[in-house]
Amino acid sequence: MGILDGKAAVVTGAGRGVGKGHCMHLVKNGASVVVNDILLEEAEKVVEELKAMGGNAIASNADISSREGCEGLIQQCCDAFGKIDILVNNAGIVRDKTMLKLEDSDFELVWKIHVMGTFWCSQTAARKMVEQKSGGSIINTTSGAHFGSFGQTNYSAAKGAIASMTYTWAMELAKHGIRVNAIGPLATTHMSATFSDADKMPYFPPENNGPIVCWLCSEEANFVSGQIFGTGGDRISHMVQPHYGKTLIMPGGWDVENIQKQFKTQMQGEFGAFGMLGKPYPFHGGVHPPANDD
Numbered sequence: 001m002g003i004l005d006g007k008a009a010v011v012t013g014a015g016r017g018v019g020k021g022h023c024m025h026l027v028k029n030g031a032s033v034v035v036n037d038i039l040l041e042e043a044e045k046v047v048e049e050l051k052a053m054g055g056n057a058i059a060s061n062a063d064i065s066s067r068e069g070c071e072g073l074i075q076q077c078c079d080a081f082g083k084i085d086i087l088v089n090n091a092g093i094v095r096d097k098t099m100l101k102l103e104d105s106d107f108e109l110v111w112k113i114h115v116m117g118t119f120w121c122s123q124t125a126a127r128k129m130v131e132q133k134s135g136g137s138i139i140n141t142t143s144g145a146h147f148g149s150f151g152q153t154n155y156s157a158a159k160g161a162i163a164s165m166t167y168t169w170a171m172e173l174a175k176h177g178i179r180v181n182a183i184g185p186l187a188t189t190h191m192s193a194t195f196s197d198a199d200k201m202p203y204f205p206p207e208n209n210g211p212i213v214c215w216l217c218s219e220e221a222n223f224v225s226g227q228i229f230g231t232g233g234d235r236i237s238h239m240v241q242p243h244y245g246k247t248l249i250m251p252g253g254w255d256v257e258n259i260q261k262q263f264k265t266q267m268q269g270e271f272g273a274f275g276m277l278g279k280p281y282p283f284h285g286g287v288h289p290p291a292n293d294d
Contacts, residue, residue, distance in 0.1 A: 156276075186208075
């Protein structure tokens, strides 16, 4: 008996890498799976592997960069398996450039696949789950990049949006028995190979992210919603929701003079690790324009 016996799942971007690993673990734990990837041949290869394991799976090349594609994908699951219980929004793309060089097309493509694709798939799946009156689980994919990641304005913005949607949907959908969580996976994949210094990083098996996804989708995790976890490698790390830190109070409100007196001495020491890699705060000495050599 698996912890997901009888469940029907959709995994986007599942033709390889992290998504493929999710599918393997979902099937191993009893779920039937729609393997979605824009590259149909890759999705079909995964389906053959899942069937060889004794699993129940079908392939889909629905394009999640459109509402029509997302709606068709969720309907495909319902047609094949009679329902949808689990949605794993895994599909993603990168177009890395620094902000000064970033073009609109680079931003729009990343935003459409990550944010709009996650929204369209989730809204459609949630509506089906509400109709079914059986609850369900949505797992989104964010990243530590939303803490700030050099050269990834579009990607970090998208992952920040997905984190915020996760918190919001968890509140909105709880009354329907639908839980919403997210992971920030650590994995060596074709997408991570595009990152700077990728060749210097150790190898992280993509499939190591799958077990926590399966558990979060099970009834054992019925108390977990609105949470984000860093996964992969050897870790499961709770990514704490943004919250207010040190707060200064001035009765009657602040003016510039009091800010000048208080801010540096009271606040500068609070500026700690900065960005996805958690490097020491780099701006204590100030941020200055380049020296003029003329």
